[in-house]
Amino acid sequence: MPSIILRDIKKSYGEVVAADDLDLEVENGEYLCLLGPTGAGKTTALRIIAGLTKPDSGQVFLDGRDVTDLEPEERNAVLLSQRYSLFPTMTVAENILFGPSIRKVPELDSRKTLVELLDLVRLTKRADSYPRELSGGMQQRNALARALATNPDVLLLDEPLRALDARLRIDLRHELRSLAKALGLTVIHVTHDQEEAMVMADRIAVIRNGHIVQIGTPREVFDDPVSPFVANFVGQSNFFVGNILCSRDGRMTTVEDDKGHVVFARSSEIPVDSKAVVAIKVGNTRVVKRSDAFVMGTVERTLFEGRVVHLDVNAGELGRFSVKLPASRRDQVAVGDEVGLNWDIPKASVFPYPEGGLEEELRVD
Template identity: 40%
Template sequence: MTATATEASAVRDAGGATVEFRGLRRVFGTTTALDGLDLTIRPGELVALLGPSGCGKTTALRIVAGFEQPDAGQVLVDGEDVTGVPAHRRNAGMVFQSYSLFPHLSAADNVAFGLRMRGVGTAARRKRATELLELVGLPEHGDRFPHQLSGGQQQRIALARALALEPKVLLLDEPLSALDAKVRVTLRDEIRRLQLELGITTLFVTHDQEEALSTADRVAVMHGGRLEQCAPPAELYDTPATAFVAEFVGTMNRIPGRTGNDGTVEVLGRRLPSRGEARPDTGVDALVRPEALDVTPGGDARVVTASFHGAVTRLTLALADGTTLKADVPSHRAPELPAGAAVTVGLPDRPVLVDDRTA
């Protein structure tokens, strides 16, 4: 990857559009893929659409690309409604989940395909293709055919092809899911670096939360065709807005508690301010991250198992009332808390998210 400033600026001029979803609805037969999605992506921002399969994230992306028509609602790019614009006239570059390079064209011809469709001359096409191949770090591979390239290389070429027409929006539809773990991480970091360099507004669909949290400016968690929360990764992790987000992103404990009348919750013998929707004076679950729990020796809870995870050790704890919890403690403290040890579980002085009790 040896992108120079001039190469980057060639694309930057076109980048930085605002993308806005307004009440998008899309129904396929009996399944509702999108159920009123509202989301605004700011210029130059990378937003990851994260969610379980069937949550509508890919449908939303395909609506931006023009491959799907919404049943209701609009997509605005830079304030302009593009809902009725056919796919080939939208200025959005897309990288697909499956390898989508044209098998009969060399890598350079694949990259230059869009320019050829626009009637750009051969020399200009070749020049631009060379630039883009350098941008994605494959300057030597221009005359290779797709079947001669590895999966990671194919997706880089696909990225170069998507950027060739200087799109206003870059759409990434799980572009890394077909790659093996190591390549996935490298390419993910490169996509992010390139995106920052070009300042291009990017929508990144993924079902891999680590991918979303590590690359995106903001992560939009979707569930059942709706937006649950859209927030920067740290905020999403630390203060999830809903129980779904809390449990979908990272690991979450459910600890039985009881809400008070004054917006508090009593849990593990403490009274803390509560967040989330719960009726007063009812039994609820408090949602707490494993690393937020404070485990100290001595008490009426018990360590069931301890598994070493490198920097932290994950303890499985059983409370006196039978509730099972997971707690992460620094590994250097693990020897004090062996399996079978009696412990006390404490909570941090922070508002806790509560949710209706399940099971």
């Protein structure tokens, strides 16, 4: 039985719609990343599950129990907020013991829990420090230990790594996931960082305007996006707009723009002659010689990013394409060079042209 179910949740604040027919199912023991741009309704979804925000309509189930009308303290779903909210008047140990003491756990048991958790999050030596004396990483671990001390069914993480240094953030990804897995927790982890979601999640739910637009394994979401938005938000894409020339089943789709440029993408069901968008992940776009190229362009800018070189290629009327080259090929391309671009045809997705226009579709604010 799924551990968390959201059914037809609606919530709006005046004009702003934070949840619009939000449906979500999270399996028992699953690590789910809720990924979306700022203002997409991620935090609202989390707060509704925790019971801190009342939905306008719809239902919330935890472990098959309808908890829609229950108070936060009756749900056993612990929220870890962005800034951790460690209680400033309590020490590390007192923070961890907050949950057990509220539940009147016997002294002996809670002592045992405390020792175990302090050891788990490596804060044994700092048990009597106050939160303000801890580094960002330690605070994060303290907050995590405090959440775990209540023995929750569900852990709700609101951008748990956001306030940390870039390096530490990457180190903690693995740590956080393996801890959750070792303890068999059901986790919803909210983030706007697609890389973080790709690395950590069992499944990713992409949310936009209060609605889940796609849910699937990181691979599915990355390789088979359901819309240009998902294609661009998860892994950044290059786009080509044109009309379907032919879309024979099982092989490939040919798309031609009004200037006569032709590109190829995977097969699709879109009828011939309708307007369409081809999306090619930046990482799947290759620099090739002229004879193999689908698109030709001039290198406009190169950015050496350390492990890769980022190229902005101006393809004239087709717009701008982004390409990543391994650092080892850094010296082979220079600004002003003419280069050819292509991709593996099955890796290019094709979508019907979005109603509000492509720019509107890709907006992330």
